[in-house]
Amino acid sequence: MSEKNSSSVKDQMEQLDKALAWFDSEEFNLEDAFKKYEEAAELADTLEETLQEMKNKVKVLSSLHQDKA
């Protein structure tokens, strides 16, 4: 589950990076700019939601040692 979250976050970050890179590329044009901006903003919102919702699963291993100090 955690790995799924992690790869999902990685994917989302990559998608967002790609979307933002368009604005600095030669393909930038005013006609498509607003649509591209909205897409990027939506990706950013989704990413923020994912990051805020992700929780760590912590497991303390109790019986690793036989001896008691």
Added chain:
Amino acid sequence: MENPKFSVSQFVEIANQTLEYAFGSILIEGEVSSFKINQTKYIFFDLKDETASVSCFMMAFQLRVPVEDGMRVVVRAVPKITNWGKFSLTVQSITPKGEGSIKKSYQILKERLTKEGLFSEERKRKLPEVPSRIGVISSVQAAGYVDFMKILQDRWGGMAIEVAHVQVQGEVAADQIIRAIEFFNQQEELPEILVLVRGGGSADDLAVFNDEKLVRAIAASRIPTVTGIGHEIDESLADLAADVKASTPTSAAQLIVPDKKYIINQFSSELKNNLNKIKLSIDRAEQALQNIDSKISLKIEQELSRSFDKYNTYMRLINNVNPNNVLARGYAVIRGEIERGGNIEIETKKELIIAEVKNVRKK
């Protein structure tokens, strides 16, 4: 009642039983002298203070840190009388005591392990940018662990974190930590990072992280290791053997995971920049349109002006050849038969004259 009578062997046996009953395993602090290793297997030395000295024996594999004459140490030992009647301590563990001895031991081992290449930069592995599984080795009761986990939880989520609870100081600490490293390294699905953390402490407290076996276990780990031990100024051999050394447990957490707040802010800032870029482009486009508009207006004006000029020129030409204008300049138009005896009509600006042709001559 008669005093009991023993054979020599019986006496030695009873004496040892009495010692075991009275002392068991005992801790003794003193200074090392006459330290020697026989056949690379057997270690002999004397442990002394200002007024007394006792012989010590141990096996070489039990020596976890370098020891030499003059060092102050604490031994855990069992007192014993040998079959040859010699009193000695059978040493189970030996630990340098006090900053001076600990430092000396540290330097000797550091030099040795450096020569072996255990700390070389080429061995250091990169950490994954966004780990999904990590193993943590620490004491869950220690402040260092609490700090580490708090920062980790604040910065990032979605990870599976397994924590091996161990002693992080004292006699059993080194072996427990080694066992934890081995446990994680034997898992079917290895964690992506192994983190060893403990908070600040005295040189004695942190001495476990200079244990040779522990240092070698860290160097041999298949999983990239991160240490966050003590304070900024502390550097143990475990730190040198790890792939990444963090100065404290807190900075270990900062090193191994990104900060989600920072990421969100970064993307937010980039979006804002791109919005400004769009606005700028719109401004430029508007400006360009205005420029075009001005150019067109100017062009039209220029064309109109040129056209008017042409019109005026044509009008002047037309006026020049207008018969009325020619007549006004004093010329006359003659109509009719231009032959002797013929009748002609002469038109001037103001008159129409009817005349008869008297003679016609070529010029």
